[in-house]
Amino acid sequence: MSPETAVARAASTTNSNQNTASNIEEAGSSLAPATFDEMFAGPGLARPAYAQYLEWFLREEPARLADKAARAEELFRRIGITFNVYDDSAATERLIPFDIVPRLLARDTWAKLSRGIEQRVRAVNSFVADVYGEQEILRAGVVPTDLVLNNEAYLPQMQGLQPPGSIFTHITGVDLVCTGPDEFYVLEDNVRTPSGVSYMLENRETMMQMFPELFSSIRVQPVTDFPHFLRRSLAASAPEGSADRDGWPTIAVLTPGTFNSAYYEHSFLADQMGVELVESRDLQVVDGHLSMRTISGHRPIDVLYRRVDDDFLDPLAFRPDSQLGVAGLMEVYRAGRLTVANAPGTGIADDKALYSYMPEIIEFYTGEPALLNNVTTYRGSEADDLAFMLDHLDELVVKEVHGSGGYGMLVGPASSRAELQRFRHKLMANPGAYIAQPTLALSTVPVLAESGLAPRHVDLRPYVLLSPEGIHITPGGLTRVALTEGSLVVNSSQGGGTKDTWVLE
Amino acid sequence: MLGTTAQGVFWMFRYLERSENMARLIEAGHRIAMTRTSTTRNDEWASVLATAGSFKAYSRAHGPVEDTLAVDYLLRDINNRSSVLSMMGSARHNARIVRTALTREVWEATNEAWLAINAALASPVTDRDLPDLLELIRTQSALVQGMLHGTMVRNEVYDFARLGTFIERADNTARILDVKYWVLVPSGNDVESRDDAEVLGAAPARARGFDDDQAIQWESILRSVSALGPYRRVHPGPITPAGIVEMLILNRRMPRSLAFSFAKVTDNLSYLVESHGQSQPSHKLATELSESLEGRNLESLFDEGVHDFVAGVITSTAELAGQIETDFRFQR
Numbered sequence: 113m114s115p116e117t118a119v120a121r122a123a124s125t126t127n128s129n130q131n132t133a134s135n136i137e138e139a140g141s142s143l144a145p146a147t148f149d150e151m152f153a154g155p156g157l158a159r160p161a162y163a164q165y166l167e168w169f170l171r172e173e174p175a176r177l178a179d180k181a182a183r184a185e186e187l188f189r190r191i192g193i194t195f196n197v198y199d200d201s202a203a204t205e206r207l208i209p210f211d212i213v214p215r216l217l218a219r220d221t222w223a224k225l226s227r228g229i230e231q232r233v234r235a236v237n238s239f240v241a242d243v244y245g246e247q248e249i250l251r252a253g254v255v256p257t258d259l260v261l262n263n264e265a266y267l268p269q270m271q272g273l274q275p276p277g278s279i280f281t282h283i284t285g286v287d288l289v290c291t292g293p294d295e296f297y298v299l300e301d302n303v304r305t306p307s308g309v310s311y312m313l314e315n316r317e318t319m320m321q322m323f324p325e326l327f328s329s330i331r332v333q334p335v336t337d338f339p340h341f342l343r344r345s346l347a348a349s350a351p352e353g354s355a356d357r358d359g360w361p362t363i364a365v366l367t368p369g370t371f372n373s374a375y376y377e378h379s380f381l382a383d384q385m386g387v388e389l390v391e392s393r394d395l396q397v398v399d400g401h402l403s404m405r406t407i408s409g410h411r412p413i414d415v416l417y418r419r420v421d422d423d424f425l426d427p428l429a430f431r432p433d434s435q436l437g438v439a440g441l442m443e444v445y446r447a448g449r450l451t452v453a454n455a456p457g458t459g460i461a462d463d464k465a466l467y468s469y470m471p472e473i474i475e476f477y478t479g480e481p482a483l484l485n486n487v488t489t490y491r492g493s494e495a496d497d498l499a500f501m502l503d504h505l506d507e508l509v510v511k512e513v514h515g516s517g518g519y520g521m522l523v524g525p526a527s528s529r530a531e532l533q534r535f536r537h538k539l540m541a542n543p544g545a546y547i548a549q550p551t552l553a554l555s556t557v558p559v560l561a562e563s564g565l566a567p568r569h570v571d572l573r574p575y576v577l578l579s580p581e582g583i584h585i586t587p588g589g590l591t592r593v594a595l596t597e598g599s600l601v602v603n604s605s606q607g608g609g610t611k612d613t614w615v616l617e
Numbered sequence: 618m619l620g621t622t623a624q625g626v627f628w629m630f631r632y633l634e635r636s637e638n639m640a641r642l643i644e645a646g647h648r649i650a651m652t653r654t655s656t657t658r659n660d661e662w663a664s665v666l667a668t669a670g671s672f673k674a675y676s677r678a679h680g681p682v683e684d685t686l687a688v689d690y691l692l693r694d695i696n697n698r699s700s701v702l703s704m705m706g707s708a709r710h711n712a713r714i715v716r717t718a719l720t721r722e723v724w725e726a727t728n729e730a731w732l733a734i735n736a737a738l739a740s741p742v743t744d745r746d747l748p749d750l751l752e753l754i755r756t757q758s759a760l761v762q763g764m765l766h767g768t769m770v771r772n773e774v775y776d777f778a779r780l781g782t783f784i785e786r787a788d789n790t791a792r793i794l795d796v797k798y799w800v801l802v803p804s805g806n807d808v809e810s811r812d813d814a815e816v817l818g819a820a821p822a823r824a825r826g827f828d829d830d831q832a833i834q835w836e837s838i839l840r841s842v843s844a845l846g847p848y849r850r851v852h853p854g855p856i857t858p859a860g861i862v863e864m865l866i867l868n869r870r871m872p873r874s875l876a877f878s879f880a881k882v883t884d885n886l887s888y889l890v891e892s893h894g895q896s897q898p899s900h901k902l903a904t905e906l907s908e909s910l911e912g913r914n915l916e917s918l919f920d921e922g923v924h925d926f927v928a929g930v931i932t933s934t935a936e937l938a939g940q941i942e943t944d945f946r947f948q949r
Contacts, residue, residue: 192725394621
């Protein structure tokens with residue numbers, strides 16, 4: 113009997129209410145026995161954080177829960193929280209599946225975790241400021257100079273530039289996975305233009321609308337004030353003396369346009385902050401300021417929260433064929449008359465080739481050992497590591513150094529012999545383009561499947577705001593869930609869904 | 618407010634109004650066609666196509682007018698930019714662009730209208746289902762307008778929503794009169810021969826009632842612009858050319874008349890002038906148009922010639938729309 117089946121049986125016998133064993137799927141036997149389930153500590157035994165929730169869940173009519181799940185989808189479709197799928201011309205707008213079982217984090221777990229996040233985010237910002245400033249870390253030999261200065265993510269145009277308060281990474285989305293009780297690993301520090309925060313907010317909105325009774329009985333830390341904190345944080349990062357006649361800096365969100373996969377989020381955030389959503393066609397440089405064309409003339413912008421990649425920001429400084437940016441933007445930026453969030457060039461800090469140096473980077477800037485775990489990383493560029501990678505391909509997760517979104521990635525244990533063989537050739541042809549990591553035993557949280565609760569792997573992306581005023585970490589963040597049984601890929605573009613994340617008071 | 622936001626809101630409401638008008642036009646056409654033989658029925662659809670400005674495009678795509686094809690072309694053909702399906706797509710596309718300027722209610726009503734109309738038009742509409750479908754389109758449009766009315770602050774965004782609505786409505790009412798004016802004439806049956814002498818102004822025809830067929834047509838048209846009931850109250854007795862002209866052009870209380878539409882356009886431009894402190898050429902144009910209707914009596918309108926007058930209004934409306942676009946920096 114698999115552990116999950118045991119759970120199912122026990123859950124149904126310990127509760128004499130309407131719920132039957134069919135409510136909890138007898139599945140998950142393909143999971144490694146070491147898998148840590150965040151809800152169940154053992155057969156029928158909820159971990160303390162989930163005790164109250166599970167009690168409620170088992171009292172609910174399965175049919176009512178199924179109705180709620182359908183209702184949630186209807187709500188999401190109505191508000192139009194959709195994303196565009198690449199390589200899919202037939203259905204350009206899709207919903208990200210939403211699971212109505214929340215992911216819960218105990219207060220202490222979160223307190224510990226958020227200390228680690230703060231340390232890491234501050235260190236990452238110091239690293240970027242240093243790379244584009246004095247480069248002490250390179251002179252100290254902690255990180256190879258070549259790896260930084262010859263990296264595609266390094267922007268020479270940023271050298272010597274110090275934005276207000278030396279803040280480069282205004283918004284970070286740290287990707288974490290849990291492998292055991294209070295045991296978290298950082299998979300990626302997303303410091304370019306991390307997305308998904310609108311899902312976090314809409315998920316909470318939907319849960320509150322559907323299950324108000326749960327929020328009365330279980331005290332959950334709020335996330336709905338995120339747009340307020342975002343606006344405050346961006347305003348605090350404005351260039352000095354940029355407040356307009358109302359006493360507030362002018363902020364705008366720059367989107368590539370309605371065809372971008374994250375357009376909903378861009379408009380949502382602008383709306384929630386009460387600032388303008390702008391596109392390239394709305395902007396030009398007027399009298400040395402980045403300005404937007406309003407119905408009564410040009411109005412200067414002080415802070416640009418851009419959701420356009422570095423390369424496309426300014427055709428004069430970066431890609432000359434860009435239609436998404438503004439000619440002369442970088443000149444305004446260099447003159448100190450504009451804050452760009454996040455700063456161009458921050459990608460140097462979340463480059464996969466530099467990831468393995470994060471523990472040293474954190475220690476270098478904070479003087480303390482890293483609080484959060486970093487995954488052991490093998491570099492294809494190094495001969496010993498490459499040999500190990502080729503020998504252990506079936507055990508490793510291999511990623512492209514510059515890939516994203518789960519594309520171009522090999523999950524060794526889940527791949528066929530032929531797939532392994534194909535990847536081996538790719539790896540040997542261009543070893544420097546790959547890194548490898550051991551497969552982690554990712555935790556599971558149950559989802560509501562057709563037959564009841566079924567364990568699925570999850571990750572967690574908390575959003576962190578950094579400004580000269582301080583740091584703000586959303587309690588919780590976005591939980592992504594791999595909806596396919598046994599799958600470890602949580603990306604929305606590859607069948608992942610989301611859950612509301614509750615940090616308990 | 619961004620120029621592109623003004624543009625998006627303006628066009629969102631133009632498309633919304635236009636698709637509602639299309640439903641109204643098809644409804645009138647359908648009613649009239651039901652009173653016809655199978656051959657003259659197609660004449661009626663030709664006249665609907667002409668009013669929608671789609672006659673030429675239809676002919677290129679399908680050749681001779683045929684009722685089922687015409688209805689499908691006007692409702693569902695995505696290659697026809699003026700089909701209800703295309704226009705709802707355009708309205709929703711513009712709404713997405715200006716999402717931040719709208720209340721959640723207005724956005725959701727628009728998105729839901731799009732979802733509902735898309736679903737309803739997923740397959741060809743049978744004769745039997747047509748009335749329900751047309752009702753759905755009008756109801757969805759009304760929901761968006763209702764949400765706008767009930768939830769939006771009366772700011773610039775609202776002004777541009779109203780400008781788009783009433784510019785479009787004026788244009789639509791003028792087009793109905795432009796195409797249908799020949800119906801007022803006892804002889805003459807050809808949709809395409811608009812250059813006939815201005816017979817409307819001929820004194821005997823003006824006060825005389827219509828023959829039975831003409832009466833049915835005008836009844837259907839008045840009904841489609843929600844004016845039949847009001848007409849009967851304002852003008853007891855049979856429907857006359859003078860009554861129609863009063864109702865659809867000069868009546869300042871009829872929400873789909875030219876006088877009403879231009880008064881609204883002028884009002885909303887005045888609010889924009891107030892908040893910007895400087896008068897714009899578009900405001901002047903609108904005021905002139907509005908005033909040309911305000912001081913007008915029936916006699917002078919018939920003396921000028923109703924058809925010429927209506928043709929002039931269509932041109933002026935297009936000019937006004939262009940001027941609004943320039944004055945408020947819709948584009949770079």
